[in-house]
Every structure is written in C-alpha cells, then in structure tokens.
Amino acid sequence: MRAAAGRIRAVFADAGCTGRLHARRCDLGAAGEGPPGGGAEIEVDGRARVVTASVYKLVLLVAFCRAVEAGRIDPVARLTVDPAECTPGPTGLAALRDPVTMSRRDLATSMMTVSDNAAADVLLGEIGLGAVEELVAELGLTGTRIVGGTADVHRGLLRDTDTHTTAEAFAALADNDEAHTVSAYDPAYTSATTPEEMTRLLRALWAGRVLSPAPTAFVRSVMAAQVWPHRIAAAFPHRGVTVAGKTGTIGVIRNEVAVVEFPGEHPVAVAVFTHAARADPTLPVVDAAIAEAARIAVTALRRPLDPAAAPEPDTCR
Template sequence: MSSTSRGDTTRGGGRTSGGRSVEERIRAVFADAGCTGWLHARRCDNSAAEISISGHERVVVASVYKLPLFVAFCRLVDAGRIDPTTRLTVTPSECTPGPTGIAVLRDPVTMSLRDLAASMMTVSDNAAADILLGETGLGAVEDLLDHLGLTQTRIVGGTVDLHRSLVRDTDTHTTAEAFAALAENDDAWTVSAYDPSYASATTPQEMTRFLRALWGGTVLSAEQTEFVRTVMRHQVWPHRIAAAFPHRSVSVAGKTGTIGVIRNEVAVVEFPGESPVAVAVFTRAARADPELPVVDAAIAESARIAVTELRRPLPQE
C-alpha cells in the first residue's frame, strides 16, 4: 500500500509513469475545480484493492439518501410487507417541490409504488421520494443500514425535512427563497444541510461497501437485485460519473445528490468481461452557483482515474 497523505490510500495500484500517484492526480482534479473532494472506489469482488481520498470521513449525502431508501423498499417487497403494485393517486401541488418528476406536473397522477421508486431514482424525484419514505418508514431504512453494518451512515429524514431546515437556517419563508439565498456567493451560509453531524450522512467507503454488497446479491432477492440494478442504470443524468465513460458498451448505474455547494454521485461502473467497480464521489464547492460544470467534470474525471486504476478482467472459469 502506498500513502500520499493522511486519509489517502491505494491498494492494488501505485504510481503512474509520470511519477504522480493516483491519489495525487485525483486531489489535483478537485483542487483545479475549486472544491473539496472525498472519494472511495473498489471492485465488486473479494479483492482488497481500493482507492481512497479521505474515504472514511463522514460527508453529506443529499439525494444519495434515495438509494438506501430504494433498497429498503425493495427489502420490504422481498419480505412480503409491501405490494409494489399498490397504486396511489398523487396531487402535485400537495407534494414536496422539486425540479423534476411529479412536482412539475399540473394534474393528479396515479402510480404504483414500484413506479414511484423508479421515478425517485431515475430523475431524483423529490415528491416520489417523500411518498415512498412515508410508505416504507424510516425504521426500515435504519434496519437495512444496521443489517449491513453501515455504522457511519445515517438517514435523518426525507427531502421535505431537509427543505424545512433550509428555510429555518436561512431565515426565509419558502423553499425557493431558501435556495436563492444559498446561491448568493456574497453570503457564506452555514446551514445544517451542509453539516454531516446534523444532516443525513455517510462515508464514501461505506457507500462503495453498500454497492458491492448490492451487486453481489447478498442484500436482496435475485429479482429485486436485478430491479435495483436496472433502475440505477436508467438514471438520466449524464454530467457526472457517466460523463467519464461515454462508451456504448459501458454501463454506469448511479445516483446523484445535489444541494447548494454539495455535489455527489455514487455508482457502479461495468465494462464488458470485467469486474464491476463501485465508486463514490462527494464534493463541496467553494462557490455557491446553482450550476458548476467544472465540479461536475471533476467528479467525472476523479471517478475515471479511480476506476481505470482498479479495472481487472473477470476470473476465467
């Protein structure tokens, strides 16, 4: 194992021909983008190989919380405690606001719980997520995390709870006003949503451990495992980890998370004939602009460097 600084490790890799370690290259990517970055990557096999940039530090998950909620829902389906075909009629004006999904519709819609889960994951539908959390229960998410031994991962509530905290912390009246306040670069906001001590949080290392267990088929039944993989492969956002692998034969199954200066994504990258690689990238930008393509590009590039280092052919039978 080589180590460049505290919290930065590589097992199974090393230095490039240019003399810089993988960690040094990734840290340079984050620095050039004007953000702090945390990363962990590992293959979804029994290998101890890993890439870590402060991967054991706790970070804010933002909408990445929808992934453990999704899996907790599927676990209840496996247990026969939820019928995924149960249909609910939802009125958009009464839902959690958001830029995608049900919240942007005008008329009531009827959807199955399974389709609500798919909308939550593929377009990061806030309204669908809060409805699904109400049906699944926070206790089911906690049970899942306990079952997997993810002791540093904590989900404290849904999107509506997050929005309430933002309105309170910014001393505004609406969610829209709160987000407008956070986008002002002249104001250095310290809000609980940015603090892993108060907000839903995890570590990059626990997220890749979660993904490895999920891809290994040890968390859900074969049917629900395939459902989760398929839905995650249909996430629509191409601007972060997926941008690093613009090849038709490469599959990226991910979940993004964004709030203010926080931009994240966790994903499993699959090359044909190779072991899948789980990678988790969490960032906090120096600027508060609602769109920061340079940080999105840094998430892609750091993931590309880490995944490339860990790629290995599947064992021959």
C-alpha cells in the first residue's frame, strides 16, 4: 500500500496538481453486510479537508432519498422549471429553452447523470439544507459540511471576482495571467469534505446501511449512469466493469468519487480530489491523473468475493 501511495503522489506531481485520495475495499457479505470499517484502505492525504464542488450532489441525493423514505417528499410529483429562472450550467435544465415539467425523481436523475446544477438547486430547495445537515451528522461525517447549492457558489464567485454574470466570473477564473483568491477554492468557506469520509459514505451505501433496498438501488443506478467518461471511468474501460461515480468541477478544482466493481470481486470505493496549478477550463492531463491514481489504488485493493479463490489477473495495467 505504501508503494502504491508513492506512485499516486508521483502521478499528481507529474500532472501539475495537488491531489488527495482515499480508497477502501468494500468487503461485503452475501447480504451486503460487513464490518462498519470496511476492508483494506489506501490513502494520499485522505483525511485532509477538500472542496466538494458538485460531489456535494451525492450527499444531496442521499438526503432526498431519506426524505422520500420518511414520506416528506413524493418522488413522482411533478414540478415545472423555467430554464430562464434557474441556476446556470452547461448541462441539464439550464441548457434548455422552454419550461420543463418533470418528477422530482427525474430531477434527481438529471442532477447525478449530467451534474445538472439547476435540478440540484431545485431539489435542495424542496428538502431544505437542514435535512442535508441532519444526514451528515447522523452518519458521523464530521469533516463534511454542505453550506448551500450551486447558486450560492455562483453568488460567491461574482463577489470574489468583482464580475456581474456567472459567465464573466468563470472567464476570470480561467485567466492564467490573473491570480484570483476565491472562497470556492477554500474548504473553510465552501462545501467541503474529506476523501476518507466520501469512501466511508459510499461503502455504507453499497452495504445497504444508509437507505432501504429500493432507494439504495436507485442511488447505485443513477451513479452508474453518469455520462462523464474522462476521469475514473477512463481507467476501467473493461467489459463487465461498473463505475458508479459523481464528478465535481469548478475552476482549478477537479474531483470524482466512485465505486468500481469488477465481476466476482469486492467493490472498491475511491475518492480523488485535485487542485490544479493552471486555471485552463479543460485540463486533460489532470483528468488523466485522476484516472491513473484511481487505477493504481483500485488495483492494489482488488480481491475476489470468495477468499478461497485465486486472485484474478490484473487487467488494469
């Protein structure tokens, strides 16, 4: 594990970014149960606090499912959202032209599969920030704090960059000739977590210890349907391998948390959070570093479900 951690640090250094990672094998029994601490772990500064960016949507999704279980929210009730009045974003509702009517459950699906900012803020308004805070406290995620939605982040960016529109704010962030100190980059001022707490949450979700079976299956399915192939999923293009993840991106921040499942093996939860030295809107080298770091960690932790069985060949090299 120490050798793997050293290789991961080198990957981040070569990509020109600060990287923090935690991965743990989810040693689950036949009924999905297992020891609360999970299986073997590997980390690179995995207990440091980091900016969540859109990874917060995973916590919001779980809080939404909890509200559905408690009968406070009807998941199939329909809401009408006007794109002209919703949170800006490159995907989902904000990319449309006309008002859209859809169920809360479909809003949650859009929030996760294409990282729909507008859908996320609608759902946050439906369940309330208090419900998210209660979930975090109940799960003992003491290093995790969700302070608001994407609209709140955007308001902070306008203030910190002294701009008037979200487009202007992001253009300012992408200028490598200007050094902007913004609250969205500081875990002390924005929604934050630790890589270890995210893999702990994922492990508990996969074990069925957070939600009942139906919402657990829903969470796993929408995470597996995420459309972005350029980070953790890029490390595991093999047939039969499932990567259920959630990305997060804002300016120099690029993240992803995921559960990687090889057939006949224990799932492995992995969380990678990076802070790039450059501010370019696209940084394929950092995306590739996230993939490679995840590949190294998951490869080190892979084990067959049957402990008596011989390990499968390493197909991730």
